[in-house]
Amino acid sequence: ASPVSAAASLASTLWRRAAGALLTSATLRSLGAFDLLLAQTGLKWLPQVSCIALDSPFNFSEQGELYLPPLLASPKDAAAHTREIAEWLPKLIDVAEPVGTLVLFSSRKQMQEVAALVPTALRDRLLVQGEWPKSALLAEHQQRLDAGQSSVIFGLDSFSEGLDLPGERCVHVIIAKLPFAMPDDPVGRTLSRWIEKRGGNPFTELTVPEASIKLVQAVGRLIRSERDYGRVTILDNRLVRQSYGKKMLASLPPFRRI
Structure with missing residues (x-):
């Protein structure tokens, strides 16, 4: 077709x-x-193609920091990873601080399970994608901050790009796991088979590079202007345990590591 x-x-x-x-x-x-x-x-x-990467106007090392908590569970063990995320979030988010947090998930099931597992104090601060229309969710997020309250958005892939939350509307981006494509995606499966028939490796040629782009987009929700500040936390130990994870980590903005 x-x-x-x-x-x-x-x-x-x-x-x-x-x-x-x-x-x-x-x-x-x-x-x-x-x-x-x-x-x-x-x-x-084409022979006459040139590529150039320009430096960002943002001072990432001064404006932001990157934290990789020492998680024990691999995302491949979905149940254990979900429980560990739920245990870490109350340590990472201070519900008494009137600022915005964006938590990004690759799986709706995991997002809903984590939302059900976190303590009540944090659950009361959550705005979960799918439970609210997007415009209403963002309006409520702003109203809470204007009222001097904290607000935490739980979102999926569509919130990892094109979402602009400058200033204190988002001072912490938490990424639950590396944004690999879902294994049941028919387009992805077709592309993988096509690459295999050509003698290539779909994981290194397609899966990892595309996930790297999505990760950069998700991390990009934090610093939206020269005045923004905050932290990116990634709850996926494959970034430091796998060789491809280290390559993805090196592709991120040069935040200060903590």
Whole structure:
């Protein structure tokens, strides 16, 4: 019904016909390189392609910090990881402090289970995606902060990009686990089989690079202006235990490690 990759069509019908083209975004790179973008768009076949990464105007080392708590459970053990997240969140979030926190999940099931497990004091501060319309949720978040209260948003992938919560509306971004694509995604499965038939490794060529981009987007919810500040906490020990995790970690903004 559809080509697995648009690269060939883009190369023949767009790039080779264009006098020039400029592609720009905050997340064109993956794992510090443009390889994924160039492969998916067909630009890797064109000789006159140059790539440049410009420095951010934000002073990440001064404005933000990165914390990787010493979790014991691997996200591959979903039940144990969920319980450990629920145990860590009350330590990470001070419900008495009138600031905003954004907790991002890759799984709706895990998000709902964590929400049910956290202590009542924290549960009363939660705004869970799906329980509120997005506009109403964000309005309530702002109203709580205006009233001098804390507010904690539990969100999924759609809250990890395009969501702008500057200033004290978000001073802490907590990421439950690395945003790998769901294994039952039919598009992902098709792409993986296609890469395997070409003799490639879907995990290293597709899964990890795409998760790296999503992680950078999620982390990007914290610093939205030169005046923003705060902390990113990632509750996934694969960042330090796996070789691919260390590459993903190196691709994040240069926050101060704590």
